[in-house]
Amino acid sequence: MKVFIVGIGLIGGSFALDLKAGIPGISIAGIDGNEDHLKQALELGLIDRMSTMEDIHDADLVYLAIPVDASIKVLPEVLDRVKDDCVVIDAGSTKENICRVVEDHAKRRNFLAAHPIAGTEFSGPQAAIHGLFRNKTNIICEVEKTAFKLQEKALEVFQKIGMRIRYMDARSHDRHIAYVSHLSHISSFMLGKTVLEKEKNERDIFDLAGSGFASTVRLAKSSPAMWAPIFSQNKKNVLETLNEYILNLQHFRKLMQEDNFDQLYQEMDRTNHIKEVLNGINKNEELKLQENGK
């Protein structure tokens, strides 16, 4: 199978590593606007050769792992060029726009809209890691618009690298992901900003910051080149979650100002229920492990 990966960073590079481990004899070509990244990807053994859009007609499978603003420009061009039995999969964190952009494309049935719930706060080919996708969920949107044989081919690949599938409409995806992913990034970025602005003497941060701070601010290390387009593409949903978050913080502040610490206690006590939700996520992970016979 000839695979072309467009965007050979954390996600594209990790996908390449897992493909190589899971599918013997696979050939992986890389395409990237950043020449240095492309060379690094080759040196790191993520890809077998550097390629360009001119050769993409050769592909059996194309994986699009570039920022979401670039995806909506590149996808129609990729679809124009690929052969009829090639499946083109994207990995973007927003799904409504990309589905809309190709909804009337002659080769819409060659496209599978997907979002792997996998990643780290790092980016670039050197951030690629083995097994990033193992036991992770891959959200697939509008599967009915993809040719049956092609979605079957894609699923086979996802299965080989250990992913779990969940189907969802693009609108629900974008609304839910705003809450459990996009808002987390804003809360983390603004927490980092608030502390950096205040603590000019960083020595004090080093000494007083524990694992709790590191955990809540981790996502503030994420790539702006990836995240600015996500916030732009999912603007309506993200603004809704952000409004609610700010209202909740203002309510918390009001309770503090009024010395209503009993009510504050109740707020936190109710939110402790997140324990069960997170345990649920962990149990889900265990379940996936069992399902995969690992």
Add this chain to the structure above:
Amino acid sequence: MKVFIVGIGLIGGSFALDLKAGIPGISIAGIDGNEDHLKQALELGLIDRMSTMEDIHDADLVYLAIPVDASIKVLPEVLDRVKDDCVVIDAGSTKENICRVVEDHAKRRNFLAAHPIAGTEFSGPQAAIHGLFRNKTNIICEVEKTAFKLQEKALEVFQKIGMRIRYMDARSHDRHIAYVSHLSHISSFMLGKTVLEKEKNERDIFDLAGSGFASTVRLAKSSPAMWAPIFSQNKKNVLETLNEYILNLQHFRKLMQEDNFDQLYQEMDRTNHIKEVLNGINKNEELKLQENGK
């Protein structure tokens, strides 16, 4: 050495485990308002015997690891009862109030105000873990107000369990810790609340939430019994950090509303500098490991 630990939960219990591992022949008595916790602590081998305030005159060292509102009530009573060469150490996350409460106490010189930058989001004796304090920073406030011999005795104990010491005045401690710890807890609790309120169908949270969400919302599992008093005691500083955090979020929202994604990119790019701060924390940890010859 006879040690009395008042409050045998995560911090008191972990301190007990480390003491036992680091100081042969030590005897540890536990005092706790919660009879069940006290029994559990005995069964778990955290303490050697259950005790009460009536016996505390026997102690060579008292470790106070209870919520900060309880500490300011219990500390004067403990100081009233202990013998002259006993050192009483607290572990509270706020330091101004507790120092003020005993500033005119006849036995002020028996008290050492400390805050170990160590912990997890869990609580109770069953949350106690071995090595929690190893290579962690212990902030000591107003050391000049503690009798020299007694602070020396305390430092020897801290050294034996592998802690690193940093001195700070109580006011600076409370101001800085509001930024790098207390604010993180509020951002996390309110993030958890926002998502829980919205996602009534938790199945969707399980499937779409990745490690990023788990990381930012982890602190929302923390104990309200511990945190409501901290917010109350450090009200002024916490409100200041919370105001700035809300302003930063409102600014982020404004940029989004105006479609000013270039500026948003710059904001995130500048905040990426948190990478170096977090690397600094990690380097600090490594340095501590080296210093300790580990």
